[in-house]
Each structure stands twice: as C-alpha cells, then as structure tokens.
Amino acid sequence: RSYGKIDDDLFDELEEVLITADVGVNTTMEIIDNLKNQVKEQKIKESNDIRELLKEEIEGTLKKVEDSKTDRKLNIEPSPAIILVVGVNGAGKTTTIGKMAWNLKQEGKKVLIAAGDTFRAAAIEQLEEWANRADVDLVAHKEGADPAAVIYDGIQAAKARKSDVLICDTAGRLHNKKNLMNELNKIFRVVEREYPEASKEVLLVVDATTGQNAILQAKVFKEACDITGVVLTKLDGTAKGGVVIALQSELNVPVKLIGVGEGIDDLQPFDTKSFIEALIG
C-alpha cells in the first residue's frame, strides 16, 4: 500500500494495523509516538518512507532482546541438554515437541522425550504418536502419575542412554491456577537438582491467536520455571502474534521458534524481518 501525505489519518491507520495485529494499546502508542518523533527529527516528507521507519522502529525493539540474549538459538549446546516445554492449554506444546524432536534428530542428535502430561485424556498416546513419527524414544508413566516422577525418570534414562537432548512435555495449565503452577515449579526443581550438568532451555508455547493475556501468561510462567524462550505457534492462520513484541521486551525473553502448521516439518526459527513484514504487511 502507498499512502498520501503524512497526516494524522496516516498515523491512525498505522495504529489500527498494529492494534489489529494484537500489538496492544500501550505498545502501539509507544511505537507510534516514537515514529512521530522520528518523522519530525528526520524531516520525513514521503509517506512511503514511513512504513520503513515503522519497521525499523519495531526491529529496534526486537533487536534489543537479541543482543542481551546473544541470539535466538536453542540453548542445547553442549550436550547433554534438557528442554522443558510449558504453556496454557491447547497452545501447541505436544505438537511442537514432535516437530522439534524431528528437527533435532535430522541434525544428528540423539533425542529422548518424556511424557510429563499425565493429566489430559490421551496426552500420552498423542505424544507416543509423535515420538513414532520422529522416530525417537519416549519415557512415559500411566495417566494420573506424578509428572515430576516422569521427568525424574526421563533424566535418569537420558543419562543412561547418553541422549543429547531430553524434551519434556507438560500438561497445559492456566497461569492463574496456583496449585498447577506449584506443580510446574516442582518439575522445574527436579530438573535443576537432577540434571545440573545439562544445558537448559525452558520454552513457553504461545498460540499466535492469543491476545493481551499472553503477557500475563509469560510473567507467571517465568516466575514458576524461569522460561528462556518462546515458541509462537499457529502463525499459519491469519493472526499475527503481535503481542510477542511487548512480551519479549518486557520480560527479555526471545521468541526462538515459530509453528506454521500441523505437520512434522512445520517448525521454523523466528526471523525478525519476516515477522515484522507479516505484521505490517
């Protein structure tokens, strides 16, 4: 799209684009205010230049997260490594684990999965199917078992089998449920205690259709299990996942991977430029 002259209507239009992409009111205002300042400072007259400027503005925000965290790669070097996957119900945790196991296996890693969701109906069978597809081993107990015990066994098995990466599934939980967050913290402490030598990654899975609640989710999950990265799923839909701009800068946790479908190959690295391109379009 090309715009006419730079006026309030143009800024309103950009504001609408951002809010409609779930960037959130406050972050949107901040971005637009900075944009207005830049336009003044750089004496920009061409409305076409303003979109580039907006992209740079957002890129700047996202780059800060990258700088402080070195990059957006999974922290799984050196082996052994453990990846704990957490998030609210239905976000895409189990599916992401299937895809991730497949990718890591393609990279020549020895992968083991632990079925830490012992609560949801057929969660274990679902993960089992993914382990089959990715052709990796699975450690599982029965439905209703203590999830911390499953993770404990997973760690022992990873040590015994000399796995490079152990990926742990957990049950979906809403962050405002105290008991479930305590349960997650217990799992996290088992990881810390039993596998201190492992490289550690704690991934929060966020559905791209989620609105402003994602920020609250991330805050509370970070307290319970010190998340180190975010996976943004379901970006193959029409939602843009704009809430991760504020999420990343407020919590200083980078998005590391994106989910773009239900197939085993549909997990990709997060790319700042393409994310912004899709956001502003």
Added chain:
Amino acid sequence: MVFESLSEKLQNALGKLKGRGKLTEKDVDLAMREVKLALLEADVNFKVVKKFIKDVKQRAIGSEVMESLTPGQQVVKIVNEELTSLMGEKESKLEFSPTPPTIVLMCGLQGAGKTTTAGKLANLLKKQNKRPLLVACDVYRPAAIKQLQVVGEKVDVPVFSMGDKNDPVDIAKAAVEHGKRNGNDLIIIDTAGRLHIDENLMDELEGIKNGVNPNEILLVVDSMTGQDAVTVAETFNDRLGITGVVLTKLDGDARGGAALSIRSVTGKPIKYVGMGEKLDELRAFHPDRMASRILGM
C-alpha cells in the same frame, strides 16, 4: 482492580463535572477515550470498539448524571448496560429437535477445546435425561479418537468411531444411523481443529453439515483469543451458519473481549462457557457477567 482503574480514570476525566446536571459531548469524548482503551486492552476487536464507542456516545450525551452517581460511574453504568445488551439480554439455551435425535456439530480452530467441550456437553445433558452419543470425526490429530474415547468413558457416554481411515462426512452419517438404531436422542459430533482459511477442511465441515443437517453448529472459541476472533467467527459463520458459540477457558484471567467481538459480528449467541478442564465444568453463559468481566469489574 482494573475496574477501579477504569473507574478512577473516568472519575479523573469527569471529576470536575460534579454538580453539573448533564453530560456534554466534550465530557463524553473524554470518558470514551478511557473506555476505548479499556476495551482494546480486553482484546475487543478494533472495529467493534469503534462502533461500540459511537453507539454509547449517542446515548451518553445529554444523559442525566443521577444524584447518587458521580459522572464517571454514570458512564460505566451506561457502558455496562450497552455491553450487556450487545451480548444478548438473557442466557440462550440449546435448541432440541422436535424429532429426535438432536444433532450438535462442534467446530473451531485447533486447540480451542472442542473435544473437551463435546464431553462436557454430553455429561451435562445426560444429567438432563438425554441419551447422548459422541462421534469421533477428527481423523487427523494424533490420538484424537482415543482422547474422545477416554472422555466418553469418564462421563459414561458411548463413542462412535470408524477409525482414522474413513471420510469424516461418512463417519458422521453412519453415526446418525447408529444413534437412531440405538435410541440416542442427542448426537454430538467432534471434528478436527482447522483454520478458517483452510478451504479443504472448511469444505469438509460443510459436507458434514449437508450430510447430517445438524440442529446446532457450535463454534468453540478460546477466551484468550485476541483481535483475530472476528475473522475466525465471521468465516465459520459465513461458511456454516453457526447457531451458537462456546467460550472456553474462562477459568483463566483473560478479559475475554473475544466474546463481545464475536457476538457483535455474527449476531450469534454464546450458549455455554468452559470453566475448567474437568468434564463437569461447563456453564450457561451470562451476558451481564461477561460485560463486567470485559470491563474488568
């Protein structure tokens, strides 16, 4: 807390009005800015907010600031009433077919809560003396059939499945025949999660609809959904003519602006809300409570 902050903001914006009788356009503009921000923070869709603000403005301008109320509270009251009426004045029930079985088709995006809600609905209506049959039409998601079977077992409701090698349209038709033979007066069809832009899978849903002619087509929506809720609901409604919405995961702390957005663009009522993962945590929807929640009261 959020209510206090909206209320406080309105109080601050309108505080100086105290003692004056009526709200002027300028007062209302000031207040509406705060209301607009609150609604956007609650994930109400941008376009829906715009229209809503326009409508409320009309009503608020010139309205009396009642003795007992401060101008800020008066605006909250008007906003709350308008929100409630927009979401439907009263609760809306499931329509049962005069010639059983009643057929309910569940649909929605991936992970919204369809399978769980299908089980909850069967559980709820079984207690009202219905004889439900759950139907496994998700032939794609790993262990989806097994999940429905486990759910069915928990609520003691039979599950009809033909495995994952058959066409969901054929499964649905066969299930209805099976249900009729076995005296099931309620047939609840679980379908795979799908994106509204997935033409093939949307065709499939249309096929199921044409094949079994459901009495209810319920769109299941995650209450944490943001701005995209309207696009999703509009597309499902255009393609299928949904009869109602189930809003899930309301036991969380999302403000649930999606409820307002969906109701406003489709005109279809929210019939139930999911209040937890357990199979007895399905409730009737109360528009007034939802309005307060969106406003953060």
